[in-house]
Amino acid sequence: MDKQLIIRGLRRSPLSKFLLWILPWVALLGLGLYAGYLCLARGLNQTNMDNRFAFGLWIYLDLTIIALGAGAFFTGFLLYILKKDQLKAVINSAVVLGLICYSGAIVVLMVDVGQPLRAWFTFWHPNVHSMLTEVTFCITCYLTVLLVEYAPLVLRNRKLRQIPSLLVFEFHLHKVMYVLAGVGTFLSFFHQGSLGGLYGVLRGRPFAFREGIGIWPSTFFLFILSAIAAGPSFILLTTWLVSKLSKKELVKREVLSLLGRISGILLMVYVLFKTIDTLIWINHTAPASGFNPFDFYSWEPFGTWLLFAEIVVCGLLPAIILLDKKRREQTGWLVSAAFLVCVGVMLNRFVFTIQTLALPTLPFDRFLSYVPSWQETATFLAVVAYGVLIYSLSFRYLPLFPQEKELRQS
């Protein structure tokens, strides 16, 4: 049965080896599900969050994986709207990654809220002024779009193709893919932005608060920019990693270079705007709130090194590498730069979610630390395990990389 499900012309590892590969991930997923159950059944007292550190590891995970998952909508946008046909080689993989990231984030959010059964209240009593309302609407709609985008991929499975009605359905789905790519791009743009706005609007947290345009703080736009800069890098990195692990050539070299170049251009634009934003914050926004911006960095270990690491080491440096054609052609440089881009976006989300809450606002208050409980960590790791499992199954049974067959034959 297993062999009959594998795409014709592709070679996959024996079933026993595949089962051995997924076994530890299944175990990790099981542990995470148990931890999630504890949090739902016994309450959020199972976590190490508290009244002061009201957001913790899970919100960090949400913001980070949504940013990395931006590759899905952005690749769709480049392929279907801007007609960058070379990206057809990675679009399927990008959709799977996007689906994993968005669905993983939603599952964790359901555990993270105190009353998950009231999640629908946001649709019933929406507060249009809240960035979280925007997040909820966009994440739900975009997940639906991703599911519809993922469906044709599943329907292209060897066995499912034998059912004529599904074949017709897949054909029709393919025809609306341009519309879906457009809708997905719009939704995800807003979603990435509203996640940035989530912290940027916090007037009561001068470390995160930013001024902006209209109702949107600058972080709204910076989160979009950083996500679309990191998304292609994440696809590049995962494609390279899967290629190494499976010992197969999956896409042509120029596709990886193109992803790197797109990432580099966008990252350079992001670094420019992030620098301007930081200067405005240092010289205007923070002092206007009554705070000396450098005092925020006087609490170790969250010193100015974080700012330097985020903007220079994980921003400017990889942007320069990715914009240099000679270096981009060397896999070592390309992959290292893509890795730094992903670390940069993770660092940025860490700064906004964790550092913001650790810093005191009241004059007689103290700096706080927070270490996630095992239940929080296990739930976090379960999302990683869930991602690896979905991706592994998709890679084994679905045509994730259309160029793989061609590259194998040549």
Next chain:
Amino acid sequence: MDTKNKKQHRYGMVIDLDKCTGCGACMVACAVENNIPPATAKATDRTGITWVRVYKFDNGLPFPNNRSAYIPMPCQQCGEHTPCVSVCPQKAVEVDAASGIVAQIPVRCLGCRYCMTACPYHARYFNWWDPVWPAGMEKTLNPDVSPRMRGVVEKCNFCHERLQAARAKAAAEGRDEIDPSDYQPACVEACPTGAITFGDLADPNSEVAQLVQNGHAFRMLETLGTEPKVYYRSDQAWVRQIAQQEVQKPKAKEKVHG
């Protein structure tokens, strides 16, 4: 008869830090009035619930020049850019236009805790545990206040049920306006030194409005522009300076206590 007040009120309080001894009577009275359950054995100062947390701070000088003070921190009932109201995704936090009180609606709360993240005064509390009272103690519950379930946020609402009772009394007696003496929050009544004065800030003749005019009154984090309706006052310059300065730097952190 219309039981609602016709006038726009702006209820607020002035807390005299020179009179506050940090005894915690306000915290206890508040807990009893508002059906805040006893903390579980696992609760800490960061997970327990008190609608009015009393912080201690000092001038940082060594003995014998060391001076300390206490500062009760209920919800500051912000009047402008109310941080918690705009962030709640499902309108579980609202400002009552008639009283200016920032109300939390626990039955609509999703428990996302975004409002807690937004509040610069850390005056919002999450129910990390199920509310449990020791056997027999549930008979002491205040019938006018609903206990909150696990997984929702709660905070000080200036004993809103007392305002409702005062309105009902006024209506029964054929008055449009409540008698100010009928509406005093539990913490105000319980304070043994009379450190807390409560009233309508919109009424220039009220004691609270006159205290605000005093040169020694101030509000916390005024530069954020949230326009709190809780004022503090002290005749001691060092208290006003510390309470109004920006956050302590790390080198001074050992001198402050939460």
